[in-house]
Amino acid sequence: MWTIFMMQWKRLFKQPFVVLTFFGLTLLFVTFLGQGQSSxxxxxxxxxxxxxxxxxxxxxxxxxxxxxxxxxxxxxxxxxxxxxxxxxxxxxxxxxxxxxxxxxxxxxxxxxxxxxxxxxxxxxxxxxxxxxxxxxxxxxxxxxxxxxxxxGSAIEFQAQVIVGMTLYFVMYTVLFQMMSIAEQKTDGTWERMMLSPVSKFNIYSGLFLYYFLIGFIQVGVSFLIFTEWLGFSFGEQYSLLLLSISFFLISIVALGLMLVSVVRTPQQLQAVIPIVATASAMLGGAFWPLEFVTQPWLLAFSRFIPIRYGIESLSDVIVRSVAINDLLVPYSLLLGLTIIFGGVGFYFIEKQRK
CATH class of the missing domain: 3.40.190 (D-Maltodextrin-Binding Protein; domain 2)
Structure with a gap:
């Protein structure tokens, strides 16, 4: 597991452009929108x-x-x-x-x-x-x-801007990092990894830990900068903040695995990621409040979008200082989406190998 994990970090250090780009876009958009909402x-x-x-x-x-x-x-x-x-x-x-x-x-x-x-x-x-x-x-x-x-409502909208845009760009970071799997499937590296003495559990665990950690670092550093730069307070319930971020990220990694499993080339995945990420942000409340979405079928579809529950749980922790009992529903839904996306991803990846 640790061998796979360290290999991904070496790849990142050689090609850090994607991660740095989306991290910079997070700071740019949140600073612009957040300051506008706080005026x-x-x-x-x-x-x-x-x-x-x-x-x-x-x-x-x-x-x-x-x-x-x-x-x-x-x-x-x-x-x-x-x-x-x-x-x-x-x-x-x-x-x-x-x-x-x-x-x-x-x-x-x-x-x-x-x-x-x-x-x-x-x-x-x-x-x-x-x-x-x-x-x-x-x-x-x-x-x-x-x-x-x-x-208080102004603070709520500012929190929605900061959280929504941060989660939106971290989706891009994680999903584009998972393009390495699509590339390995194309050049045969993935098949050789599966036939190696390293167990599938260790391979998937190493990859999952890397994708999770790269997203976690981006969110954490972004929130820290917003605290010092914009003077925005994320409250004092740090354990619930970390838990909310974690549930969101594992669902995004599972979503990425599903996307990787249904595309055949890295170029296809590169085209699919912006569509999925932007549509998720639009229907999940990252670009505007869900009150702006009036079509019932769009609201129903948004219930299957992880970013919606990530924004809801983080906003509740930041603005309302809710207890963990009040977050059981979004956490359960994120966990359920993780199981669904991950299950579909594992099934199709293994089916393609056979």
């Missing part, structure tokens, strides 16, 4: 078609009572022009008791904005239904109100 105050362009000017201005003033958002008064023609020219991701049409999003492209800020608007409009509808004004609300009934800080 205070989300600017939101608004317009109205039915509200009088004074009512529209009062509503915008009310929405701007938080430091997390900056709602701007605008007109419909200008807003639609900005969206058509891709200069604006989304805007909001404000009316008396309802609102509507005008969306040009996906944005991490939109769900956060929608949550805040929903809370404000619920209060507005309650006041209208009871024929009350905001001035007499506090005198109508003495309440002790605990407000919900929307910055």
């Amino acid at each position: 205070p105050g989300v600017t939101v362009q608004t317009y109205t078609t039915n509200l009088p000017n004074h009512a529209y201005e009062e509503l915008v003033e009310r929405l701007n009572r938080t430091d997390d958002f900056n709602f701007k008064i605008n007109d419909q023609e200008t807003v639609e022009g900005l969206i058509r020219n891709n200069r604006l991701s989304f805007a909001v049409q404000l009316e008396q008791d309802t609102y509507e999003f005008i969306v040009g492209q996906s944005s991490f800020s939109q769900p956060l904005t929608n949550q805040y608007l929903n809370e404000v409009y619920q209060e507005v509808r309650w006041l209208l239904a009871n024929d009350l004004t905001e001035d007499v609300l506090e005198t109508f009934v003495p309440l002790e109100v605990t407000s919900r800080d929307t910055s």
Whole structure:
């Protein structure tokens, strides 16, 4: 096992370009997106078609009572022009008791904005239904109100960006490293390894340990840099962080084994990896929240994607500081996917040898 393990490291030291490239892309994308999400105050362009000017201005003033958002008064023609020219991701049409999003492209800020608007409009509808004004609300009934800080949601989205992009690029690293198996299958080295005195268990164990460790190092170093560089806190539950990363990586190694088993040449695997990795990131919540995916069959398909559960478990540990009991479901699903992918991979690899 250790002979196979060390052979892979020697290969890496001779050709480190792929690993260094995806590690650099991780830092680049997360720094760009993460800093954008951590900047205070989300600017939101608004317009109205039915509200009088004074009512529209009062509503915008009310929405701007938080430091997390900056709602701007605008007109419909200008807003639609900005969206058509891709200069604006989304805007909001404000009316008396309802609102509507005008969306040009996906944005991490939109769900956060929608949550805040929903809370404000619920209060507005309650006041209208009871024929009350905001001035007499506090005198109508003495309440002790605990407000919900929307910055918690901002932290959640920032965590999703950092975790999602890190796992996305580590998928590339691990899967492209597994191209060595496809190359060995093509040139006959794989068959000679299987016929050597080294047991199959030791061969697969050495390869698995290498692929797992190279991914683990990339995630660990990335998280460490983000802590020092972006000032992002990953919490204090380090054991659960390590466990979540481990479950995700073993499922990715199993997925890679399955992909290697169904392709015949390294060129085919090189074409398949970007498709699988990018589709997984899109449907698993790495590029945008799963709330953006509305098709039921796509959501059902996302349940078979490891990165979805990797993001969920790591985000829960980082943002909510959950206990291990709350992570049993994603861990079980990742383990189940590992067994399925690994079983299919072993079956087809052995079948091809026969």
